[in-house]
Amino acid sequence: TFLIKNSLFGTVQTSLSEMDISGISDPTKLPGLPPGEIGSRSVYENLKLLPLPASSRSPIQDFHGMITPSDLHFQRHHGGVPEIDPNQFELLIHGMVSKPKVFKLKDLKKFPSTSRILFLECSGNYQGGREDLSPQQVAGMTSQSEWTGVMLSTLFREVGVDPKAKWFLAEGSDAAVMTRSVPLDRAIKEGMLVYAQNGEALRPEQGYPLRLILPGWEGNISVKWLRRIEFSDAPFMTREETSKYTEPVGNKVRQFSLEMDARSIITYPSYPQRAEKGYIEIKGLAWSGRGAIIGVDISTDGGKSWNPAVIQQPVLDKAHVRFRYLWKWDGRETEIRSRAVDQTGYVQPTPKQLLAVRENTRYHFNPVTGWILKRDGRVLFNDDF
Amino acid sequence: TFLIKNSLFGTVQTSLSEMDISGISDPTKLPGLPPGEIGSRSVYENLKLLPLPASSRSPIQDFHGMITPSDLHFQRHHGGVPEIDPNQFELLIHGMVSKPKVFKLKDLKKFPSTSRILFLECSGNYQGGREDLSPQQVAGMTSQSEWTGVMLSTLFREVGVDPKAKWFLAEGSDAAVMTRSVPLDRAIKEGMLVYAQNGEALRPEQGYPLRLILPGWEGNISVKWLRRIEFSDAPFMTREETSKYTEPVGNKVRQFSLEMDARSIITYPSYPQRAEKGYIEIKGLAWSGRGAIIGVDISTDGGKSWNPAVIQQPVLDKAHVRFRYLWKWDGRETEIRSRAVDQTGYVQPTPKQLLAVRENTRYHFNPVTGWILKRDGRVLFNDDF
Amino acid sequence: DVENNNDYRIPEDSYETIYEDRSDWPDSFGWGRPASQKEIDSLSIAIKPDGTGLPQGSGTVAEGRTIYAGKCAACHGPNGVEGPEDVLIGTESLFQQDITIRKTIGNYWPYSTTIFDYIRRAMPFNAPGSLSDEEVYSLTAYLLFKNQIIDEGKVIGPESLPKIEMPAKKFFVKDDRTAGSNPTY
């Protein structure tokens, strides 16, 4: 169906109104929509997040390249998405500082700025144990954007941070008034306060108008809708860093486990897609919170042998990379797996290797996973190895 | 205004319906919207393309970083935006080939793929001569995306291209049935057929479901809604490569001027923004169709002296880079300019340097431009130097 | 000093090298289906400067004049110069540094075949692809005549059209810009 609404038609209005366009389905035979004020998405494309009461998973099996479309970025909220007027918005920085200050959004935008392409992953990003799981279900709580904002180091100069300050509290203005304590020495190097995502203002679900970004760390600590930063000599021990986002390991509870370990997942072929005999370009994403990915190995024989995948340039620090591996499937049942290696030398462990040192801790569960290719083309998830 | 529609509320429906939420404007006092199937844009953000009958310009003064939001990518159509059913879609490749073939979209998606962040610029991307012009008006017909698809070289192996073939015709399925002749030897190195943009399917305005991308070349030749490729020993001399997209220079008409020369523009501060005395981070975009940008120089004294700007990493080949330059404005009237240098050593010329060798040719007009900062803070466009 | 801040990096090599190593690729992946001559013929509407692709048929200036008045004049003006859309007719030389002179078929189109090709695929703007080949030949004849390139009696068809020498042809040269530190703009 074509809608005739083109200023060019002003001059031929009569003849146009006489035209019967109802039967025209060849797009070369009738002008399409003229340029407008905003682009659209094809009506034939229907990508959707997978929503749960407090989170939504990205359809990573449908993505290409390394950028996540902003409206398909995964979501994890603890009190829903607040609506914030950017003109009313203020950020308070206080505590162990000599000059406590309040910044309007327009103040923050004046500071020297920087942009960086980074993944953001929820540390609870795992679902397994069944064969009918898609990549979106298994690992859909990771997404990637180009973020723009101010380096924490730039802003912290303004408030005169006490050298004895070792932590700061980041507090959101959502209904959970989300809080996390952040270790200053580790955060100051790469931490940012960002107001833009993929070229435009942050999206509401991603923290509009201002959020923290701590590259490579678990998503929860990059507090969204940031309204307050309080410097302290010790962590505040908020609910999110004690009751949640901690891992019982052996007879200890591991706390402030911030870096996301290297991980990869094959997104094609995957459940519920069908695989066809012959050449298949196996595709997927790999990332590490500890630096750059330096390799992704692929096994097409259930983990017996491994070969390196091609990694798409540019390979960025603490960013998703797209990997690809050309393979000819003979049609016999087999299992394909991917394994990421990061610049620290860390090799993504198998589920059993992980479980040997700790039960499934709910957070930071990043094992190698597999897809079993059945003779009939079905692709089934596997993490039982 | 908060809409209560959270599955968590099922359990407390009674008390909620009794709540008076009309007066609550503090977002920490009421849950916001729960995670949904698709993200949103803040109601306070209102970026718009600037539409004309056959083109729409990107609001480049409002962008951050280097990625252009897909729905704010500039548009240039010659017959409007066709609506194409991806399941019906076919690409025919024929002419001087031994195996003429028809590819469905799903065939094309099987081939080894690649992703690349590239700018795309209309060669008619200039408007000048007045002081009340915004960056969107001066240079809004350039945008940048991460494109994913198949290398031409990969696909062309499939059809057995005759060694005597020197050109191919690319034809769109829009109402203009847009055609351009492409020199094979130069296109084969980097040319791509892409089906994805910034992680998802191409947008309709950008050629859904398939377009050509010829990195660094004038936008018009990267034919959108591609339906046909015909190999030939000579160019077809289509209307777009003869009557349009050619430049009278001296007493010649320059044809097949494909590479976009290096260019830069300061997007902040710019008309109609207001500048404030004191520290200003001058920001802008620079790009070259001939390779990487290796430097952007800034003048804050109307071109008398120049200093290098900071260029945001990663600096990619044939891609927009974001430059920034910290400057302290004393409040006196002055003019700021930017000048791009690319890896070939090409230095962006002044308007007069360009005009000395050719009149304004309408296409490929890429001069250094300036913004005059008035004492009262007004910022006015200048290209008269 | 800002000089040290330029932390940029030139990509080491160009992009095509991504697929340099294709040693494990087959000669052909085999995807896609062979195109039949019939479907090639139905889709391949492009005309080459030597006339390849021109269909059977012919047209006259007189017929073109009538069709033009009915289907084209609304947008291009009764005389092809009034607009509001592109000016089609004009023989004044462009190369007099007078920027008010408009580019037309008469002074700027290097190949006659382009007229047929473009009108057939894209005009009239509101109903592209609606003209018969005969109509397109006649419109081509009419526009060539009005641009003082052919005589009023000339019949235009697949044989005669490509032989027409266009006035602008001699001006067209390939891109002569050079990159580098001493570029020709």
Add this chain to the structure above:
Amino acid sequence: DVENNNDYRIPEDSYETIYEDRSDWPDSFGWGRPASQKEIDSLSIAIKPDGTGLPQGSGTVAEGRTIYAGKCAACHGPNGVEGPEDVLIGTESLFQQDITIRKTIGNYWPYSTTIFDYIRRAMPFNAPGSLSDEEVYSLTAYLLFKNQIIDEGKVIGPESLPKIEMPAKKFFVKDDRTAGSNPTY
């Protein structure tokens, strides 16, 4: 062979170096306005483990029981164990490799101050920030009592709360993972 295809590149240096050269930066840009003590006080609701930030007031188990029944039981269950939302009460040790045991205030919360802080900022989920400080003290007392951490008669206030030793405290350690080729997962 695919080995040669790995055309990746390790970033040469980490990102913070972008602003290494700040020689032309002023000591302070001066943007933003000084925060008054009044606005700091009104916003800074966070409680530290040593009790800093706790407001005046106090609460009792008995009052907490009543408030809980009215404002919390719908989501957390009449006895704090039935859900549908988080289980709040339970004293069974988590460290018996029995994954059916739920994390609760009694077996998993290392600091008593977190209870006050979290309830005040985020609960009840449908009306966060609606409780008075007295109500929050009482709910804190009630939940501590139900988790067998305090006696039923104990009054909870800014002095007593931070002194309460939580059973789970002794288990908490800082991240002990190591990166590298021989990592501790």
